Amino acid sequence: MTSTPRSSDLIAALAGIVGAQQVLTEPADIAPFVTDWRGRYRGAAQCVVRPGSTAEVAAVIKVCVEADVPIVPQGGNTSLCGAATPDEAGRAVVVSLSRMNRIIAIDPLNSTVTVEAGCTLSTVQDAARAVDRLFPLALASEGCCQIGGNLSTNAGGVQVLRYGNTRELTLGLEVVLPNGDIWDGRRGLRKDNTGYDLKHMFIGAEGTLGIITGAVLKLFPLPKKLATCWLNVASPEAAVKLLNSAKASFDAQLTAFELVSETALGLVLKHIPDTRRPSAPSPWYVLAEFSDADPAAVEGWLAERVAAEEVGDGAMAQSETQAKSLWSLRETISEAQKIEGLSIKHDVSVPVSRIAEFLARADAALEKAFPGVRVVAFGHVGDGNLHYNLSQPAAVDNAVLIAHQGAVNRLVHDTVHALNGSISAEHGIGQLKRKEILRYKSPVEMALMRSLKQALDPRGLMNPGKVL
Template identity: 75%
Template sequence: MSERLAAQLAKAVGAPNVLTDPAELAPFLTDWRGRYRGAAQCIVRPANTAEVAAVVKICAETQTPIVPQGGNTSLCGAATPDGTGRAVVLSLGRLNRILAVDRQNNTISVEAGCLLAAVQEAARAADRLFPLALASEGTCQIGGNLSTNAGGVQVLRYGNTRELTLGLEVVLANGEIWDGMRGLRKDNTGYDLKQLFIGAEGTLGIITAAVLKLFPLPRTQTTCWLNVASPSAAVDLLNLAKTVFDAQLTAFELVSETALGLVLKNIPDSTRPAAASPWYVLAEFSEAAPAAVESWLAKQLASGAVADGVIAQSAAQAKKLWALRENISEAQKIEGISIKHDVAVPVSRLPAFLERADAALASAFPGIRVVAFGHVGDGNLHYNLSKADAQQNTAFIDSQPAVNQIVHDAVHALNGSISAEHGIGQLKRDELLRYKSPVEMALMRSVKQALDPQGLLNPGKIL
């Protein structure tokens, strides 16, 4: 890094917040999965929006690429710099203030570096619910959630991050600050600019704060672990539950026996909640009378729609059931690298996707291990592939382009999406070209050119 750039950045954020020592840089240069490793001139840690704007202006003037980074929990390499070493990594972790809670407007205003768990807790302290819920909520930050349009387990009831956002503050590529921190549910004054930045993975601007929706805190929640015979049976059960409980059904997760097996093997204190089954559903009902849920489940057991199951009798038991679902990614990571897919298809076509993809992959790669789980309530499946033997898995990982084509072709044939909630990052950048129309790609490039003409914001991601 040049002495001039170092001096300018140190003046903007303070010398202690410009990290250049290789040992200090290392955690910021590798993604959570260990798939991507990059290089950077330094890590810059601003403390507020004004400092972010100052850093961006310096980088714009010196034509220095910027990689925004939150909790560094991306599964697509979206927050990892490339290998050229030209970039500055802009870490937003110090922008971690809860700015305001408006109980009467049901909104919370927060800085982008706030941990998701901290936002949830601030909402609970005000007797409100912020419903975005992810396995990584203790480490991921709101800015990253916004930049990837995170989904999580309660999209079925509350929508993804895009639906939970009313306003944003964004530092633009030239260092100007756009203040869109309005907690309005109706605002028809032209283009809805905030939607450009949500899901853009830091390629169009750097989100520094947001106004988010809150909801009444549920007084009762009933959590169930249910054995089902197949994904088709799970979809049928979903629609039966929605017919009876409508918005009181707040989560409906699908877990395969293979996925559960990895958790039981690799995560301490994990226990099987019921008899073994090919597939499981983890369902959550909010504000529904527990007796009504129990009565409904008794009917499903009697009809054979559910083979076995348990209902959590306490918050601690519910937490243990959720841990089985939330620890799947960690359990698989312990087993080694896998080829991950985060896909979405219409809910009605989810069984068809699994049937087609499983068969095609088994034919092309005998002995493949499919770890399938996800949000059946909104058609979003995490479909992760590996070989149980470490040596065979190394060779299998080299087949990623062929594996991706099989999976993504099956998704595309069912009118689905190759990314539901993880984003594009580096992982799916080239795949995007295969499934987006030339018109869509041209429109996306036009937006990028208009907002970031020098191409300095998170280069190499998405486009």
């Protein structure tokens, strides 16, 4: 790792804006902000600045631009693609939004909440629940990920099937632009046909076009009852057929439909304390959730599916505690994999109708190229998003696999592309896939993205080395 001497003038100027205590310069203090969640990327920074208001963010940006210093926005630092990690040059300033964690306003009659970008996802969920509303974005990292990061990566989660990605949950944004100007577009309107919908430029841009500092988000009626089921299915094809049966019977009451492989479940049972198998072993499982559906109707539908041999063994939660236990099996897969060791992770999407085809083709291609490869597949089958992660059980073999990550990615991503899919469904591009997208996006798409970047950030100081 290399670094450059800190600029005392820059540090002093930043301290004058946010206060000396909110400018971190000691290596030990900076360290958590320059390492990504997976431990894959480690960078360096002159300092970490923690502004407490939008005005302070704007002033920080102006000082950095004047000094020609790169700016790396950061929320909860839960990115899986290195999107919030600076490079190793040591010139960047990390701008942490963690102090901007206030709920500004909540409007139950309009079903909206206005928040600062540093609010954790769980804080927003709790604020909505307090007024009998639901903010439906749900992620395993909801206790530490922040709304600004969710917006910057267009986060998905388990309820996209019913409510959509973060993009669909957003009505307005406040953004500090790369020149320090503030755009306040925080309007709680569901109809506004007055030209370009500017918020969509920044959602999913991973901080490369500006820093999101606030948002107006949609809320929904809080479900009064939930039915949560863990179901054994024979194959991904059977899971897709079951999905369409559930949608036909329950429509929007089906809010989540997750696919989990036995291999993924096995890692959870191995590494996560106090977990237990909820049903007999099966090659695949479905975790389904129904909101405000008659439990008797769900039980009747399940009985029909069992009678038709579309579902084998299974379990239906009889309490909120049991439901949380079932969800924990799904939500701790990534943590269990991290404990198990390094793996090559893929966050891909294909049309729902082609999920089984993708798994069959990708599994076969990888087994041929890397015999014995262990596939850990799970994800949001309801919207075609799979997490497709690869490793070898033996450490020495896994080191060889990791060393061939480029070839592994090529096999997986080429299969995704052949099925009209995407190599990043919800985690973003960050550093991890910046070069990969050049293979799969058309020259026209890339030119449009570069034109937009050039128009808003001509000096390339906003989160450089990410996306483009």
